[in-house]
Structure formats: C-alpha cells, structure tokens
Amino acid sequence: MLDRQILRSPEGIARLKEALKHRGYDPGVVERLVALDERWRELTREVNELRRVQNEKARMVGRLKREGKHEEAEQVILESRTLSEKIQVLEQELREISERFEREWLLVPNIPHESVPVGEDESANVVVRTWGDLPSFDFEPRPHWELGEILGILDFESPRVMSGSRFVGYRGLGARLERALIQFFLDLHTTEHGYTEVIPPVLVREESMIASGHLPKFREEMYEIPADGLFLIPTAEVSLANLHRDTLFAEEELPRYYTAYTPCFRREAGAYGKDVRGMIRLHQFNKVELFKYTLPEQSYDELERMLQDAERVLQLLGIPYRVVALSTGDMGFAAAKTYDIEAWAPGLQRWLEVSSVSNTEDFQARRAGVRVRRRNGTVEYVHTLNGSGLATPRTFIALLENFQQKDGSVVIPEALRPYMGGLEVIEPQ
C-alpha cells in the first residue's frame, strides 16, 4: 500500500500514473482515487467540526447537571440530539467513502524504483551478471524427469493419482537430496549470513495475505479453506511479513534477518499447459525464504546483500546462473525492485528462476503496520525485503541436469555431501 499523500499533489498524481503505465496497469483509477480522497477529506473536515460542537455540548450537560441546573441541561440535550443525528448521517457516508477508497487502494501496486528498467514484460529485463561456465557434454544431456526415472529418485506417477497434475514425489535418495538441500540452505543462511531461522504457520488468515500484498488481487492463485477462512501460503514471505504486525521498533532493533523453510502452495491458475512436464511448475513445493526488516535508508544496500546471500547457495553448489533485473512490466505487485536468479538447466536448455529477491520498501510495512521510532523521535514505516534462498524443485532440476554423467548417474556437489552421508554419486538403479 502506498502513502495516500501521493494523491494530493499534481506531481504525486503524475508519478503514480506513470508508474501504473509502466507496470501495464490502467492509470485511469488514479482520477477516481483522487476524487474519493478529496471527498473523504471534505467529509472528515465536516464531521470533525460537528463533533467538536457536539463534544462541547456534552461537556456542558455534565457541568449543568452537576450544578443542579436540570432545566438548562434538558435544553442543551435537545439541541445535542439533533446534532447527533446529523453526525450519524455524515459518518455513514464517510464510512462508505472509506470502504470504496480502501477497496481500490489495496489494488494499487508499488511504485518501481528509479533504477528499474522500464518495459512491458520480461523482454525488457536486464541481465546483470552471469556466474559459472555452462557445462558441455560429450553426450546429449537428459532432462531431469528422465534422470529421475533412471535413478529412481523422483515419482511423477503416484502423485498424479493421489493429487492430480503438477505434483511430484521424491523417493529414496531423491527424498534425501531434497532434505539435504533444505538443510544446507538453512545452515548456510543461519550460520554464515546471520539470519534467524523460524518455522511459521503455512495456513494464514485473509488479513495476513492482505498485509503481504497477496490479497485481494491474487485470490485465484491461492488455495483457500473457506470453512475456517484460512489460506495456504504461496510463499513463506507471507508468514514472515506478518511476524511483526502492528509493531513499533526501536531503531536499534533493526535490521532483522529471518529465514524459514516452508512448503508453498500455488494454484497456477493462469499457467494451463505451461511447464507441465517434470517439476518446473508445481502446486506444492519446498522453499527456504529470506526476509529482512530494515531502516528505509538501508534497504537498497540490504537488497544487494540478500541477493548475494542467495547467489552464494548456487556458487557453493557449483551451479551456473545469471542475475536478472526485472523490468517494470515483469515485477510483482508489492515490489519496488526485483532481481531474479536463474539457474542453468542443460537438459532443458533454458534458464530456470530459482530465486526472486525484492525490496518492497514500505509497501508491505504499511499494510502490516510495522514501524520504527527513529533516534530523533520521528516514526516511520520500515522497509521489508524478501528473497528465495532457494526454491528446491528447480534447484533440484539444475543439480541433476548439470552434474549428470553419460550413464545417467549424478555427481553430488561437495557442499551437499555431508548432508548425504558422504555419498558422492547417485547411481542408476
């Protein structure tokens, strides 16, 4: 959520319209919002004034009664009664205006940072850097689903029966490898990068989804449990963004770094027929998330650092990747700036997004009510950042496909071996 102050100056209005245009949103909503805000302020002014008079009269009644002047008190009560009715009518209208404003305001995305490349879609994204050499093979590299089959570590069949498409099962060393990845990520971030590990709920209330910016706009992407009004999280970002709801931090308490492993659930409603093969796009997957609460002036430095923390995972695994700065048209709703990290998948011959690292500035903090009292006494919203560190299925894919050998065996990167009981190679069954 943006500061609605932006609707009260010509420059702010122009800035917001431009931001919406760059994101591919209709800037037409802005005029409507400006009108609602103006009406809201006008009503607020009127109501405030009437309440002032009303308060005066109420106090007068109290005073008169205490002084025993009951008849005069009755007179004032009579006046006050009609005023009270008038106020109620205006308050009703004020409530309606507020609700209408709020409804639309919650659908307005964040304003992109000035450093974000302007463009309609992913074609305008900018590759910031590439790390590692793409592997060359003296054989045709296999896609992960073939490797999973050969090695007997992935199960695509039984999940289809028990749950439908876009689910995967791991078995044997596959399950162990998945667990190893999660543990490796968490250990790295907690011991070397200073994040505090948390295990949050994965079922949350609607208001938590609103706070993180995932609702009301993306309802069709969420699994919902109507009987209890709960939603399955699409990312631990939701849980971590709600860790300090309605909190006023002291400046010394920031920054705060959190990491969490959770399963994530996505309906993928808009992706019919896309990435159906293998485990590129799943309804349920595992992810280790990174999250920071920072002072506003530090958030862009913290963004770069978080990006490095996520990159470090791939470096230690030896998986080649590139970092991409997303364009205005490709960024998520709450983000002011986003980097994607894409791992190379030689079997698929494509780059796979394994991480997305974003600064939402105060967009989520405003929705979640997370503020900081500065040393000079002023209060402002904190900045929040989130990033994957990493998502496992695609890391799993990249790992299998990069380290495969001619016979289908897969070499386990050294960093992971301690988590695999020292195992160096997964052999075909």
Added chain:
RNA sequence: GGAGGGGUGGCCGAGUGGUCGAAGGCGGCGGCUUGCUAAGCCGUAGCCCCGGCUGAAACCGGGGCCGAGGGUUCGAAUCCCUCCCCCUCCGCCA
C-alpha cells in the same frame, strides 16, 4: 466442543457513564546533583487523521484511538450485540 475469566499507552498495570489523553510503575527524553557511572530529585513525554499550508519539518487548532466492528445515550474505556485473541477448568485428539 462445553463452562468461566480477561484484553487499557513502547512495556506492565489501576480505572467511576459526564472535570478537554486515563492513577501508578518500568523503560524513553531533557535538566539538576555528580570526578565518571549508578542511585536520587525535578520536568517532559503516546499513536493516527483533518485543517492552518502547494509539498516537507517544526508549531498551532480540531477530531479519533483503552482488542476489532457495530449499537444504546446529549455524552461510553465503563452498558448491549457480533467477531478476534489470551488464560483457567472439563471433554476429545495428535
């Protein structure tokens, strides 16, 4: 699921339907005292919104905020309703 108790300012905690933010404590800030610190003493202090002011800060005026939302009343932290959360007991179950 059943019964009962409770949610008050950054934190803890008192509170009457009518004296403009609500005792007290902790913590905060300013000052005095002090070789320095601690202790002590004095003072000050909340958050949000509207307006003065085109934007921001300070300041001034006003409104709102005692879990959330409605309601009763001239007037509600205080009474009523709904919801949320916490605690205790009982039942059930990992």
